[in-house]
Each structure stands twice: as structure tokens, then as C-alpha cells.
Amino acid sequence: MINTKENRPISLEALRNGDRAEFARLVEQYDTFVYRLALRIVGNPQDAEDVLQETFIKALKHLPDFDGRSSLSTWLYRIATNEALMVLRKDKGAIVSLDDPDDNSDDEQEPLEVVDWCCLPEETLMSAEAKEYLDKAISELPATLRVVVVLRDIQGLSTRETSEVLNISEMAVKTRLSRARLQLRQSLSSYFSHQFGLEN
Amino acid sequence: MTQPKPSCHELISSLSDFVNGELEAELCAKIESHIAECPNCRIVVDTLRKTITLYQQTSAQTEMPNEVRSRLFKRLELEDLLK
């Protein structure tokens, strides 16, 4: 690939100097990522678009405060995640705290669904209905777990980056990721076993 | 529904790190030898891996509509720079 102007890293200096073209490059590079993140957290396109817009407006406003200790992307994801959580609080009046204790492990004491659905054909596993069910299962996770699974597994951030975005320990990231994954596995197991009458 | 043996439950909380390959060698070996002999836990590990793959695949299909990008650039007063 030719190393054109478009491929060079975003220049923080240019951003700070108010270079509009450079800010447009930043937006172009991260908008899809922010949109997907927002959509997964808030669960509907209208709110996701609001989060997307607010994220870049805040980024523009707070660029002078960005100290460069974290990467630009981590900083953007932090803004986006906070915006998305704010929408959840507003919409549902839900108490969404990222500091929820991790000692509630009741869900791990439930009897496990032990059904082997791995070998179902791909078109069954990826059917529109299965996808819808999975989307719903993700949207029904507690927000504290959902943000972790979205950042870590869906957006592909590392444990460390996720802990920086959410300002929680790496251990808390791992614990929440584990709980979220197990809950989603459990949901899918119920779904596939009821749909296809799989035997234990 | 099968109720796994208690020792299985002890391993459950480590399975997420296990499928990431982030577990220290000793615990990893313990889980490997356990699932070699415990069909239930093998199923849990396999279906856990598959679950992660499924939501990763379906999420990767989510595209941002072009008009969402247009409105974003407009809101940021960057329309002239939209390609």
C-alpha cells in the first residue's frame, strides 16, 4: 500500500491546532466504531446516532484537555461509553453504575444448560431468528456486564484498554466478561435446545 | 438438565480466561485434563467458544448508514470535508 496522506497516523498536534481536515480524518476513522459501540450499548439506532454525535462534539471541545496518556482511541471510547451510559440512565431511569460490586455470583450457581448445540449447521446458528435472539440476550444483560462484553469481545479492545476506558481494574474486566459470556452461552443453550429439542 | 459435579462448578469462573488462552499454565492444565474426562464441561467450553464467535460475527455485520455519517459531518460543520 502506498503511504499516502490518508494512511498516516492522526496528528494530535494538528488536532490541537484546530486543523479541521485532521479532525475530519479522526471522525472518518472512528465513527463506525463509535456507532457500533453505541448501538450495542443503547440498543436502538436513534439513540446510537445521538451518542455518536455527542461523542465527537465532546471530543472536539475537550481536545485541549487530552493529555495523551492514553491513546486517542481509548480516550474516544471512554467519551462514547459515558455518553451511551448517560442515555441509558435518561431513557430508563435505570441506575447504571460502573462500580457495581462483582461479588454477586448467583448466576454462576444456576444449574448449567449442558446441551451440545455446537454442531448445528451454520445456517441454523446464524439464522435471522437466532441472531435476533442473541441481540436480545445481549441487550438484556445488566449494563455493567454489557459494556464489558461490547468493548472486549465485540470491539476487540484488550483487557487493559477496556479497564482504562471504564476506569475499573483489569480483574473486574475479566470477572464481568466471564459473567457476561456465561450468561449469553446459557441463553443460547436454552434457545437452541428448545428450538431443536436437543437432548442433554 | 444435567447438574454438573461440584468440581465442575469450581472451574466455571475460569473458563472465560481459559478460552482466551489467558490462564496461568497450572490452572490451564487442570482444566484441560478435566475436560478430557468430563463431557459436560467439554460441552460448556465448546458452546462458550461458539457463543463468542456468533456474537462477534453478527456484530461485524452492523454497518453505519451513509446518511448517519452525513448528518454527523453536518453537525460538526465538516460537510465540506466529507468524502
Ligand SMILES: [Zn+2]
Ligand atoms: Zn466437569
